[in-house]
Amino acid sequence: MRNLMLTIIVMMLAAGAAVAEIRIPMVFLKQEIDRPPTLSNLDPIPDDLGEKGAHLGLSDNQTTGAFLGHRYLLETVLIPVGGDPLAAADQALEQTPFLILDVPADTLLKIADLPAAGEALLFNTSSADMSLRSQNCRANLLHTLPSYQMRSDAMMQFARTKRWDTLALISGEHPEDQAFADALRQSAAKFALSITAEKTWTFDADMRRNAAQEVPLFTQDLGTYDLLLIADELNDFGRYIAFNTWLPRPVAGTEGLRPTAWAPVVEQWGAAQLQSRFQDLANRPMRPQDYAAWAAIRSIGEAVTRINSSEPADLREFILSDTFELAGFKGRPLSYRNWNGQMRQPIPLVTQSALVAQPPLEGYLHQHNELDSLGLDAPESACEAFQ
Amino acid sequence: MKHLLFTAALSLTTPLHAAEIWVTNEKDDTISVIDVDTLEVTRTIPTGERPRGITFSKDYSRVYICASDSDTVQVMDPNTGQILHDLPSGEDPEQFVLHPNDRHLYIANEDDAVTTVVDTESRKVIAQINVGIEPEGMAVSPDGKIAITTSETTNMAHWIDTETRELFANTLVDSRPRHAEFTAGGSELWVSSEIGGTITVFDTANQSEKAKIEFAVKGVHPDRVQPVGFEFTEDEKTAFVALGPSNHVAVVNAETFEVEDYILVGRRVWHMDFSPDKSLLFTTNGVSGDVTVIDVASREALKSVKVGRFPWGAAMRP
Numbered sequence: 001m002r003n004l005m006l007t008i009i010v011m012m013l014a015a016g017a018a019v020a021e022i023r024i025p026m027v028f029l030k031q032e033i034d035r036p037p038t039l040s041n042l043d044p045i046p047d048d049l050g051e052k053g054a055h056l057g058l059s060d061n062q063t064t065g066a067f068l069g070h071r072y073l074l075e076t077v078l079i080p081v082g083g084d085p086l087a088a089a090d091q092a093l094e095q096t097p098f099l100i101l102d103v104p105a106d107t108l109l110k111i112a113d114l115p116a117a118g119e120a121l122l123f124n125t126s127s128a129d130m131s132l133r134s135q136n137c138r139a140n141l142l143h144t145l146p147s148y149q150m151r152s153d154a155m156m157q158f159a160r161t162k163r164w165d166t167l168a169l170i171s172g173e174h175p176e177d178q179a180f181a182d183a184l185r186q187s188a189a190k191f192a193l194s195i196t197a198e199k200t201w202t203f204d205a206d207m208r209r210n211a212a213q214e215v216p217l218f219t220q221d222l223g224t225y226d227l228l229l230i231a232d233e234l235n236d237f238g239r240y241i242a243f244n245t246w247l248p249r250p251v252a253g254t255e256g257l258r259p260t261a262w263a264p265v266v267e268q269w270g271a272a273q274l275q276s277r278f279q280d281l282a283n284r285p286m287r288p289q290d291y292a293a294w295a296a297i298r299s300i301g302e303a304v305t306r307i308n309s310s311e312p313a314d315l316r317e318f319i320l321s322d323t324f325e326l327a328g329f330k331g332r333p334l335s336y337r338n339w340n341g342q343m344r345q346p347i348p349l350v351t352q353s354a355l356v357a358q359p360p361l362e363g364y365l366h367q368h369n370e371l372d373s374l375g376l377d378a379p380e381s382a383c384e385a386f387q
Numbered sequence: 388m389k390h391l392l393f394t395a396a397l398s399l400t401t402p403l404h405a406a407e408i409w410v411t412n413e414k415d416d417t418i419s420v421i422d423v424d425t426l427e428v429t430r431t432i433p434t435g436e437r438p439r440g441i442t443f444s445k446d447y448s449r450v451y452i453c454a455s456d457s458d459t460v461q462v463m464d465p466n467t468g469q470i471l472h473d474l475p476s477g478e479d480p481e482q483f484v485l486h487p488n489d490r491h492l493y494i495a496n497e498d499d500a501v502t503t504v505v506d507t508e509s510r511k512v513i514a515q516i517n518v519g520i521e522p523e524g525m526a527v528s529p530d531g532k533i534a535i536t537t538s539e540t541t542n543m544a545h546w547i548d549t550e551t552r553e554l555f556a557n558t559l560v561d562s563r564p565r566h567a568e569f570t571a572g573g574s575e576l577w578v579s580s581e582i583g584g585t586i587t588v589f590d591t592a593n594q595s596e597k598a599k600i601e602f603a604v605k606g607v608h609p610d611r612v613q614p615v616g617f618e619f620t621e622d623e624k625t626a627f628v629a630l631g632p633s634n635h636v637a638v639v640n641a642e643t644f645e646v647e648d649y650i651l652v653g654r655r656v657w658h659m660d661f662s663p664d665k666s667l668l669f670t671t672n673g674v675s676g677d678v679t680v681i682d683v684a685s686r687e688a689l690k691s692v693k694v695g696r697f698p699w700g701a702a703m704r705p
Contacts, residue, residue: 064520
């Protein structure tokens with residue numbers, strides 16, 4: 001009798017083990033920031049930027065998880081302006097090692113360096129900062145948003161292909177504008193193009209006429225060039241440049257033809273389905289940061305699906321391996337660079353109404369992966385944390 | 388017996404025209420009809436919005452068309468090109484398969500993560516089955532007992548018991564599964580994975596993975612070798628596999644699972660179908676807007692036939 005009982009208990013335990021589910025709690029942590037005023041309010045930045053992308057990733061993961069006994073949970077933590085992101089991150093790390101981060105670059109580093117984050121798997125979905133992919137990289141921090149240089153390389157591949165050899169550049173004064181301008185300069189050198197004239201947009205209250213009227217004069221002394229680049233990451237003045245330039249020339253960068261992680265005009269490779277799922281969920285088009293948050297959560301989901309584990313170290317190792325591939329609706333499998341944690345991805349070049357090209361363009365070869373012709377390749381990155 | 392029935396069906400419908408390949412043009416909302424003898428487009432028929440999946444009833448008296456953006460399956464008289472009626476299909480039908488009973492359509496609803504079963508006679512939805520995200524590939528076993536839906540984002544083949552209309556197994560495949568077919572008398576299921584770049588072969592009896600077929604096209608980056616649609620020759624010894632933006636069709640030995648050949652076709656090749664005697668294969672090439680005609684015996688492309696914009700599905704009418 002006692003033996004029978006024991007058998008029953010063993011059987012119950014075995015049955016329990018068979019249905020034991022894998023639980024993946026995740027936290028989307030967002031630091032709210034004060035944004036400087038812009039000349040136009042035509043394109044307000046949605047309050048739920050990134051957050052909705054994370055939610056879509058969650059629901060995609062949950063559907064797959066339902067068939068496999070994998071349970072995904074997502075909590076959103078919003079830190080108000082002036083709040084303490086480190087305390088919030090510490091608290092989140094008590095619940096889960098999986099954080100999806102929408103915070104400025106310096107905060108990212110502080111969170112990655114928290115003692116509690118040592119074994120965590122963090123995703124940067126908001127900062128394009130180059131140093132995070134180079135000398136300031138962290139082994140526990142992966143990046144799903146493309147860096148400034150991935151975008152600027154995409155831009156220059158296109159200019160090179162078009163033989164627009166001579167470029168002019170107008171940049172804004174904000175640190176983000178300057179960072180993108182720097183990336184454009186480096187990419188121009190990388191693809192053997194020359195930026196022959198540069199100006200900084202410094203208009204202030206002294207401007208007596210509207211921006212549109214100032215632009216012809218402002219661009220008159222740029223000399224001759226094939227393409228006018230604009231580095232205006234905050235979307236402040238760029239919209240007034242096109243068609244107002246002294247010379248009739250195309251405009252590209254943050255305005256006109258834009259290299260971007262994602263845009264509503266991306267519809268090939270099944271992207272139309274992702275766009276419509278997002279639109280249904282968020283009631284607005286999907287933006288680059290939404291895509292980055294979606295990709296981060298999907299990367300976790302894809303890894304959990306394939307290796308059936310909830311251990312951050314195992315998942316990190318798999319995500320950085322050659323076997324990992326994420327179907328990201330950009331026509332090629334997405335993977336991660338194992339030298340700096342950046343997600344490889346094609347960069348759509350878009351206008352307001354169409355996809356123009358999607359670098360890497362044909363002819364830009366690479367010994368391992370053509371996607372590595374965009375952004376910091378292994379020899380260029382000063383990142384050592386991944387070795 | 389099966390042969391006899393087939394012949395009987397043929398004699399009912401064939402006298403009026405030569406055999407044809409019907410091609411859905413996703414971005415033209417039309418069907419291009421190609422004459423198999425002359426290899427020319429003989430007519431272009433308007434359809435609902437974004438036509439993709441296309442299949443004929445067993446006696447070829449009806450043609451079913453997934454009009455994805457019209458959220459319906461259209462039923463057309465192939466002789467007149469008239470739409471007879473629409474079937475309730477669920478949202479965004481992309482692909483479907485007709486059950487061997489010639490009556491039930493199993494439809495993948497891409498935007499809804501469900502498979503819809505429609506009775507083509509009563510014109511009613513008889514079941515909706517929850518599957519993974521972006522269902523696409525559809526197949527039914529020759530005995531009609533198992534239906535398959537593949538889901539592109541969930542990366543699974545979902546096995547549906549057609550009697551209970553419930554899932555009895557879910558098997559993982561590589562990224563973005565696109566197309567499924569039973570072969571070898573129903574004992575094997577093949578599933579192509581577009582982003583994974585593979586075909587997984589399952590043993591139908593226990594749903595275990597039997598083989599994985601990989602592709603390598605000379606001079607094309609592996610990322611661009613993306614298997615989508617595929618079809619088997621009559622003897623089921625050879626499979627032709629469309630490899631998407633690599634612009635090639637692979638010829639696979641279905642017994643050894645080895646790739647024997649690659650045939651250059653048009654750009655972004657999607658799906659295909661054979662001529663009635665299976666001597667010619669017609670592939671739809673989405674980006675180049677044409678159909679490549681392949682000689683099956685010599686494994687050579689014979690001709691490109693210009694069709695509408697973004698040709699997607701292909702179905703033969705004897």
